[in-house]
Amino acid sequence: MALGGTLQSSRECPHRERGRRWVVTDVRDQSSDTPVAQCQSIALGRERDASAATSQQAYGAEVEPNVPISRWSIATLSRQTALVFSGKMVGAGLSFVISLLVARWLGPEDFGLFSLFIVILILGNDVLGEGLNPGVVRYYTMYCGSHPTTASAVLSNALLLRVALGIPVILVGAALAVGANKLFHDSRYAWPVILGLIGSCGAALVSFSLSAWQARQEFSTYSLMAPLVNVLRLVSLAGLALVGPVALEPIIGLHVASYYLCTVLGLWILRPHLIFRLDKELLKELLRFGKWPAMASLCFVLQNNLAVPVLTYTVGATEAGLFAAGLSLLLVVDLLTASLITTLLPKVGFLTDHAQWRSYIRRFLPLFLWMALVLLPFVFVARPIVLWLFGPSYEGTVPVVQLLFLGTIGTLMTHPLYPVLYTMNRPYLFSLTQGVALLGWILAGWWLIPLYGALGAAETTLWSRLLQSIVLVVVLRYALASTLHKGSGDLVPGAGGV
Structure with missing residues (x-):
């Protein structure tokens, strides 16, 4: 190029x-x-x-x-997915080790405050970072071959947009720091909230770098950089332990510093591909498109993580622990789904007409179904695996894992199809599917969780995931039916972006 x-x-x-x-x-x-x-x-x-x-x-x-x-290489896709999956798995494994060390060093009370910091950081990154990434990939793919200068402008303006959205969040964190004693009834809650807000902006900037490598299909770099922030977090923890007593504030401070250090490194690597030229029209398009994946991502995160606080509030920490153990065990399947989407999204961005969209679904849906069938026997061996990993006190996690697993399989079969909605310029339809699924979770959880505890939360999550898959298929059928059946790729008049 x-x-x-x-x-x-x-x-x-x-x-x-x-x-x-x-x-x-x-x-x-x-x-x-x-x-x-x-x-x-x-x-x-x-x-x-x-x-x-x-x-x-x-x-x-x-x-x-x-x-x-039909000529897309499955071998290439498998290799790229394996690279992304390995990077995500290493990062997740290091994150688990970090949480384990912090929990042992700080004790339950301070670890709860550390968890509050992590939750705020994740939610902030989900809106400012992960949710905006599909727009970066989409618009970079549009221009990367025919107009490389514009493609570089896409990356630069996407970075500027993320900084512009992050500055108010940082200012809120700074304002909270000034009036922390007045705003918080317990001063111990102040710094986890403040640094969580500031750290979420750093996490969003790291996420930008990853989206740039995803858009450029440089998956080797992606797989190396994805776990780097957790490597730095672990190294900083080890250094802190060697220096002296371990406390909550320096731990979360070093976590935030790790994100910003990764940001500097990522931008330095990407510097040949950045052209710092403000394009207001492009910024508007990135924001117009990006708000829908951001909403969809937030709905999905809430759908997956609401159960633990709801269980804690309604039936107690024991049931929440049984559910959380099952949820952590099945993270592998969701990471596999996310890795598939990461590798497929920039490729699907090249598809520009109705026939290509249908061809993609017909080619890859059987592959996703086959992957689900290969993983399905896990249901029958879940019990010995759970008891071996967590111990006999987690017998109640076994049915939870089995129900949650069926839901993750449903997501694996259908979720990698939604990039078609992005290349159709209909991201709001995917947000609709996620919103419906979250609403289904709330309605089912209102009834099932107080009655059945962890098992009820697992059933709630299963039904919401199945609802999500069904609605996604229906929405895809509607979107395909509403396009003109010709090679131009034009949408029906009036069906464009919102």
Whole structure:
């Protein structure tokens, strides 16, 4: 991919259709002074110049837009998924070790405050970081081959957007620090909340770097950088233990510092691909698109994590512990699903028409079903695995794990299909599926959790995940049916982005 072969200037095109935003781009080749005016739709993500569209190719990508989906290499996809999965698993394993060490060193009370810090950090990163990543991948994929300068501008403006959204969060954290004694009834809650807010911005910036490598399909770099922040957290803990007594405040302070150190390293690696040029129209598009995945991500996180505090409040910590043990055991399956989506999202971004979208679903849905069938026997060996890992006191976790596992299998079968909604420029439809699933969880949990404790929470999560899968399939059918059945990839008038 040539970097710097074109000079571009953009202005808003006077021709608009409902739900679409058009810009006129003047492309001037270095070997010629003749500008070629091209009308391209940011909302649809499609080049009007057919020759430019066929030349689109991601840096390091294994899939080109003119290669039929039937010829996509399953071996390449498997290798890339394995790389991403290994990075995520190493990070998750280190996170478990960190939590174990902190729990042993601090005791239950301070560990609870540490957990509060982690929850705030995760929720903040989910909105400011993970939720905005699909927009980065989508728009980078649009331009990476035909307009590399614009692709670099996508990364730069996505970074600026994340900083702009993070500054108010940091200011809130600073304001809380000034008035901590007045705002918090117990001063011990102050620093976990304050540093959780500040740390969430650092986590969001680390997440940006990961999304850039995902968009560029540099999965080897992704797999190395994904667990790095937890490596730094673990090293800092070891250093703190060697220096002197371990306390809550320095632990969470070092955690925050680890995120910002990873941010600096990630941006330094990405510096050749960043062009710090403000593009207000591009910022608006990134925010317009990104708000929907952010809402969907938040709904999914709440759906997965509400059970523990609800159980603690309604039936006690014992039932919450039984459920949490089962949830942690099945993290592996969700990481596998997330790894598949990470590798597929930039590839699906090349698909621009109805036939390609249908072909993707027909090609990969049987693969996801086959993976689910391979994993299904775990239901029958769950009991010895649970008792071996957690001990005989966790007998009540066995049925919890079995029910939760069926839900994660349902997610594995259908979740990797939702990137099609993103390439259709309909991210709000995926947010709808996640919102419906969260509502289903609330309604089912209202009745089942107080009656059946951990088992009721597992049933609630199972039904919400199955509902999520069913609604996603229905929404995909609707979205495909509402597109024109032609190669142009145009949506039905008025069905564009929100």
